[in-house]
Amino acid sequence: MSVERTLTATTHHLRRLHSHITRQRAALFAVTLVVVGLALGGLEKPAAAVQPAYHTVTDLMLPARVPSAPGADAPQPVSQEALSERLERVEVRPGQSLDAIFREQGFSVGLLQQILALNDETRALKRIRPGEQFAFQRHPDGSLSRMRYALGEDRYLWVDNFGDTPVAYTEARELSSQMFETEGTIQSSLFLAGKRSGLSDAMVMKLANIFGWDIDFVLDIRSGDRFYLLYEKIYRDGEYLRDGEILAATFVNQGERYQAVRYEADNGPQYYAPDGRHMRKAFLRAPLNFSYISSNFNPKRFHPILRRVKAHNGIDYRAPKGTPVYAAGDGHVTRSTYDKYNGHHVFIQHANSIVTKYLHFSRRAVNRGERVRQGQVIGYVGATGLAEAPHLHYEFLVNGQHRNPRTVPLPEVRPLEGQYLVEFQHHAAPYLNQLGRLEAASLYAARE
Numbered sequence: 208m209s210v211e212r213t214l215t216a217t218t219h220h221l222r223r224l225h226s227h228i229t230r231q232r233a234a235l236f237a238v239t240l241v242v243v244g245l246a247l248g249g250l251e252k253p254a255a256a257v258q259p260a261y262h263t264v265t266d267l268m269l270p271a272r273v274p275s276a277p278g279a280d281a282p283q284p285v286s287q288e289a290l291s292e293r294l295e296r297v298e299v300r301p302g303q304s305l306d307a308i309f310r311e312q313g314f315s316v317g318l319l320q321q322i323l324a325l326n327d328e329t330r331a332l333k334r335i336r337p338g339e340q341f342a343f344q345r346h347p348d349g350s351l352s353r354m355r356y357a358l359g360e361d362r363y364l365w366v367d368n369f370g371d372t373p374v375a376y377t378e379a380r381e382l383s384s385q386m387f388e389t390e391g392t393i394q395s396s397l398f399l400a401g402k403r404s405g406l407s408d409a410m411v412m413k414l415a416n417i418f419g420w421d422i423d424f425v426l427d428i429r430s431g432d433r434f435y436l437l438y439e440k441i442y443r444d445g446e447y448l449r450d451g452e453i454l455a456a457t458f459v460n461q462g463e464r465y466q467a468v469r470y471e472a473d474n475g476p477q478y479y480a481p482d483g484r485h486m487r488k489a490f491l492r493a494p495l496n497f498s499y500i501s502s503n504f505n506p507k508r509f510h511p512i513l514r515r516v517k518a519h520n521g522i523d524y525r526a527p528k529g530t531p532v533y534a535a536g537d538g539h540v541t542r543s544t545y546d547k548y549n550g551h552h553v554f555i556q557h558a559n560s561i562v563t564k565y566l567h568f569s570r571r572a573v574n575r576g577e578r579v580r581q582g583q584v585i586g587y588v589g590a591t592g593l594a595e596a597p598h599l600h601y602e603f604l605v606n607g608q609h610r611n612p613r614t615v616p617l618p619e620v621r622p623l624e625g626q627y628l629v630e631f632q633h634h635a636a637p638y639l640n641q642l643g644r645l646e647a648a649s650l651y652a653a654r655e
């Protein structure tokens with residue numbers, strides 16, 4: 208049952224994927240997960256006889272992707288296969304310029320000057336980096352006839368030198384993606400379960416980023432939690448290049464099922480629950496990657512030094528000094544200052560009469576009156592003011608009342624509506640069906 212279904216993705220599509228990857232706050236849950244991996248890693252049993260659970264998807268009918276128009280600036284190049292035998296590849300060594308490479312190859316330096324003057328893309332060849340690849344083709348007399356250089360992962364820059372003057376143009380490299388499905392059950396850590404399922408650490412991170420708004424991957428993960436996912440691998444010229452995006456996933460945490468499907472509405476690709484709600488919340492649950500919680504929210508805490516009840520109105524997150532702290536949501540800074548109790552501290556006013564407070568920074572990164580976006584760094588963990596060790600004291604207030612930041616219901620981002628919701632549900636249905644079949648098959652197999 209493994210007829211591979213190849214989804215030919217256009218360069219346009221991949222550029223969008225790419226820009227999304229750069230935008231993702233991929234680092235946000237990174238430290239958190241590494242900590243879990245380290246803490247639990249020793250408990251993992253060796254996975255000797257376990258077969259990787261991934262295989263290619265066979266029977267999923269997905270909406271066709273619209274191919275982008277071929278680049279107007281690309282004349283039909285000579286077929287790549289025909290050329291590849293005669294192309295000499297040269298890798299840039301540390302400190303080497305294209306000028307040095309030309310001299311080494313016996314090419315004319317005057318020709319190089321002509322090439323560099325052709326356009327912005329050829330001018331950029333003045334700043335090449337070690338490890339980059341050139342390929343050259345020669346005339347019978349040994350002089351340069353064609354040169355190829357990779358512009359990013361999806362385009363070649365070609366220079367043809369057949370006549371009086373060289374000609375430069377770009378050529379899209381054929382990128383395609385193939386969808387894979389996989390599943391895993393957590394025994395001790397998400398990373399180890401991911402590894403057994405054939406997932407890279409980067410893919411596990413993506414999975415955690417999608418569900419990190421609902422599931423605390425430090426505190427909430429239990430042995431027996433399961434995941435199912437459909438994801439892409441990207442191929443270039445038929446060879447595996449890198450992992451792509453997660454297209455849809457199910458995560459079952461302590462018996463509760465969460466599902467997400469990737470979809471692009473009006474604001475770049477995002478992940479949505481089957482009913483059109485954003486997976487992302489308007490607030491981060493914890494505004495940093497912490498090591499552990501040293502003091503919980505407790506309105507009736509008995510203070511060991513003062514020997515009386517003194518409320519702890521926030522959560523103390525332990526983390527190394529200098530750990531970045533993020534704005535939990537969009538808002539503006541109402542206070543950014545120092546005093547001997549709170550140390551360096553920042554308050555942020557958000558919509559819906561919500562205020563968040565961050566104390567004991569080693570250093571503040573925003574000023575009073577500044578607008579901040581969710582995930583923006585506002586300061587760094589420290590132990591200034593009344594603090595014995597580096598930690599973040601974090602408070603969450605609604606209408607002036609302190610609430611437990613770990614349990615307070617977080618406001619949702621506005622869900623998909625109208626035509627977007629209709630289109631999303633049309634897009635999501637085959638993915639959700641596939642996830643359902645995957646889960647049913649695995650539960651059936653487990654019962655055998």
Ligand SMILES: [Zn+2]
Pocket residue numbers: 502519521522523600601
């Ligand atoms: Zn505290």
